[in-house]
Amino acid sequence: MERVVDFAENDSLRRLLGSYDSGSKLIEDEFGVVLISRGSKVKVRGEDSKVLMVEDFLRKMAPLLHKHPQSDDSLVSDAVYAYLNDTNVDLPGLFYEQIKVPSRDADIYPKTSNQKRYVRLMRTCDIVFSIGPAGTGKTYLAMAIAVSSFFSKKVKRIVLARPAIEAGERLGFLPGDFREKVTPYLRPLYDALYDMIPMNKATYLIENGAIEIAPLAYMRGRTLNGSFAILDEAQNTTPEQMKMFLTRLGKGSRAVITGDITQIDLPAGQVSGLVQVQSVLSSIRGIEFIYFSSADVVRHNLVQKIIDAYEAFGRPQAAAPEPVAQTSVDRGKGEGAAG
Known part of the structure; x- marks a missing residue:
């Protein structure tokens, strides 16, 4: 199966792919698909269920990449794992729940x-x-x-x-x-x-x-x-x-x-x-x-x-079944069958 997602902005796509294609490789490894980018579009190839999942993930990522000021690579990796833990996660809402600490250069935010x-x-x-x-x-x-x-x-x-x-x-x-x-x-x-x-x-x-x-x-x-x-x-x-x-x-x-x-x-x-x-x-x-x-x-x-x-x-392991003792009748049957 093959689907195409258009990010409309080259900068958003660049942030998704990450430095040295780190974001692209992460998505390919974790979802089991192939990504091919050209211009502002990403083509997703792979099994039907995996392609549809990645398409859903990428569409949720687009508004997040557009507005979020966090460093690119960590944003993509955090979003990937948050999505894999819960495919219904609201990625933009999740990552906008920031904790502002005036003494830090960057805000802190929940990752799951x-x-x-x-x-x-x-x-x-x-x-x-x-x-x-x-x-x-x-x-x-x-x-x-x-x-x-x-x-x-x-x-x-x-x-x-x-x-x-x-x-x-x-x-x-x-x-x-x-x-x-x-x-x-x-x-x-x-x-x-x-x-x-x-x-x-x-x-x-x-x-x-x-x-x-x-x-x-x-x-x-x-x-x-x-x-x-x-x-x-x-x-x-x-x-x-x-x-x-x-x-x-x-x-x-x-x-x-x-x-x-x-x-x-x-x-x-x-x-x-x-x-x-x-x-x-x-x-x-x-x-x-x-x-x-x-x-x-x-x-x-x-x-x-x-x-x-x-x-x-x-966790407690299931006990192995006790061996069934063989009676003299059973042994006799076995010997007869063998003979």
């Missing part, structure tokens, strides 16, 4: 339909729980909303907390003062923050108390007014710690709690606060839960396959 809903929930709900595997943007997007809210003066400060739990290994004695001792546990939060705000400016805001990064234990006894609070790695909280964090919120504050309940590092037999809270708070209006899967992974494309492989490996 689930991430888009996550962004909307964080903008409209006071407490949001995001649960899912690593690489799905739970912490990064929460940090983006927090920083955006701070610079737009919707909140007065940002509070970032994490339980000081080691991930399956013992770090032993850590030298230095309080900050030096806890920094290894909080490093992922610093990394996300420095991607939003230049290090020198972030350091200034931290020193002045506008941004606070601390272990969860240091939240006890406090009231957080006018704050955007993020609790990361919440699967490693106890039920008591989870309750303590949630009850810190004061007037004008919002909280996002992130975690992966498949990576709990608590002692054996200890209930995770993130697991329990789903039963305790799921029916309360104003509190929302959103669940991510491997389809939402936005790290290296192998990460999604790694998560799927581990999930498949962890």
